[in-house]
Amino acid sequence: xxxxxxxxxxxxxxxxxxxxxxxxxxxxxxxxxxxxxxxxxxxxxxxxxxxxxxxxxxxxxxxxxxxxxxxxxxxxxxxxxxxxxxxxxxxxxxxxxxxxxxxxxxxxxxxxxxxxxxxxxxxxxxxxxxxxxxxxxxxxxxxxxxxxxxxxxxxxxxxxxxxxxxxxxxxxxxx
Numbered sequence: 001x002x003x004x005x006x007x008x009x010x011x012x013x014x015x016x017x018x019x020x021x022x023x024x025x026x027x028x029x030x031x032x033x034x035x036x037x038x039x040x041x042x043x044x045x046x047x048x049x050x051x052x053x054x055x056x057x058x059x060x061x062x063x064x065x066x067x068x069x070x071x072x073x074x075x076x077x078x079x080x081x082x083x084x085x086x087x088x089x090x091x092x093x094x095x096x097x098x099x100x101x102x103x104x105x106x107x108x109x110x111x112x113x114x115x116x117x118x119x120x121x122x123x124x125x126x127x128x129x130x131x132x133x134x135x136x137x138x139x140x141x142x143x144x145x146x147x148x149x150x151x152x153x154x155x156x157x158x159x160x161x162x163x164x165x166x167x168x169x170x171x172x173x174x175x
Contacts, residue, residue: 005156009152013065013151013153017148020141024137027137031132032129037118050130057137061145071083072150095131095134
């Protein structure tokens with residue numbers, strides 16, 4: 001693989017990576033995280049807690065595509081596996097914290113209206129849907145990044161495509 005091929009392939013991976021965010025947004029739209037309370041303050045804080053997308057996830061996705069591209073270009077499935085294990089461990093820890101949201105979100109606060117309190121089953125259902133959404137975007141986003149990086153490596157390895165792109169005459173003397 002040539003340096004030009006690597007450059008074009010990496011560029012293709014970065015450009016094709018633009019589809020990941022809308023695909024994940026479409027996936028998140030399939031999950032309707034329910035309201036947990038009619039109390040505006042509780043509901044506002046609940047929305048802040050499960051808001052998407054998290055900017056850190058977007059940057060991890062960009063870095064992941066670049067990492068996967070070079071790992072696949074080097075035919076290093078071990079490097080791909082190491083990243084997946086690292087990512088799983090990091091996500092596992094994050095999910096443990098996601099599970100540590102309060103058992104009773106309105107504990108210690110007596111709502112003015114008893115109907116504003118968060119019911120346990122409603123709270124459990126909302127947390128389950130939130131966790132399913134997080135898992136879905138984690139798996140689908142990682143799979144898309146691996147697939148897109150593979151396309152970039154295929155572009156980088158394609159001699160006929162590279163020869164065509166590199167042989168296109170460019171006239172810099174515009175008149």
